[in-house]
Amino acid sequence: MCDRNVWVCDSFEGLPPPSGEYPADAASAFHDDSELAVSLDQVRANFESYGLLDDQVRFAKGWFRDTMPLIDVGEIAVLRLDGDMYESTIDPLNYLYDRAVSGGWIVVDDYRLLDCCQAAVHDFASSRGFEPDLVSIDHVGVYWRKA
Template sequence: MVAMVRSGDLLHTLRRIRRKLVIYFRYRHFGNLRRVRERYLQLMLGCLTGSIYEDPPLKALGSDTFDAKLREYGWDWPSVAHSMIGRRRMGNLRDLAEEVLFNRVPGDFIETGVWRGGACIYLRAILEAYGVRDRRVWAADSFEGLPPPDPAYPADAGDTFHTYTELAVPIEAVKRNFEKYGLLDEQVAFLKGWFKDTLPGAPTGPLAILRMDGDMYESTMDALTHLYDRVSQGGYVIVDDYRVVEGCRKAVDEFRAMRNIMDEIIEIDGVGIFWQKTA
């Protein structure tokens, strides 16, 4: 498995280099446009993760001092910033979004479990930066926090995510966060409610990116069960907490085994992983 992951990392790195070269030669006569786009997306990354203004983590969860390394890897919960996934996972999201745009992989982008909306805001910013008007960003969340463990899913037994009030961010607050960046428009759609209720009939159509951040076994399995078949060939499946939440990892492993999915799992930062859907 280690060899597989490393080969996948190398392949993804080569694809990134190729994409950067394509961008350079395609827009070499538009140097200013390239620079402005890069600065905009880097500024958005810094703002959304809070690393640009070094906001401290939530005091109730431990230290109240900003730590650049913790924020880089998404190991703290920011007090003000609109995302907790850190710079590494946010950067990966940009890489994969640009990949599907340049390869013309059809479909929208969706995140299941959005917290304050940061990752979805970044996806919308990427569409804006490249002038894409025919894709939408879907933000799926209860906007009430996580559900208590369901006895039907033993893997979630003892889970305490539902006790963290910090995870309950009202939909109105998330929409205001989009508005702060001038990115709340018809290319953003919201799916409010528990995944088991909203995802089966979600009017998304094809998906180019499925990003899951529901933490629990039930939430992860719901997203995979109802959305995986909508992911286009060449699209990406991202799992935020695969390496740190046992229930999440168990759901992914069971689903992949059940569906005989052999696509390589590629590490992001020791927490999140992704794979490209090849069939």
């Protein structure tokens, strides 16, 4: 597809320490797990190894709360979230959900694995006055189609 971009938004440094703003993340220790930090160079190399790295792949490096308000992603057909935390799930929803087109897909990787991700989805949907029609992908992830 020549008219679509793929945005890869990540800190490439692992996960942020819990913020007092989001109590659901208070017990999270993911920020201490160095295995969750994959460098931008490694991610680029992975795209390259599959022949997927071209001018349509864009990278936004940094914490979601800092980078997402600044990037102009245009319309989104598929919004895939793998944030492992309440903050890292609700922030992309807050910043990018309105960019998802009607009929677009929202995918949340950790929905059934981490209560904080499930809470973020439900808090977001409740704040917007809708109930997502969730479909299980596997024992962990879910998706829904935006109305």
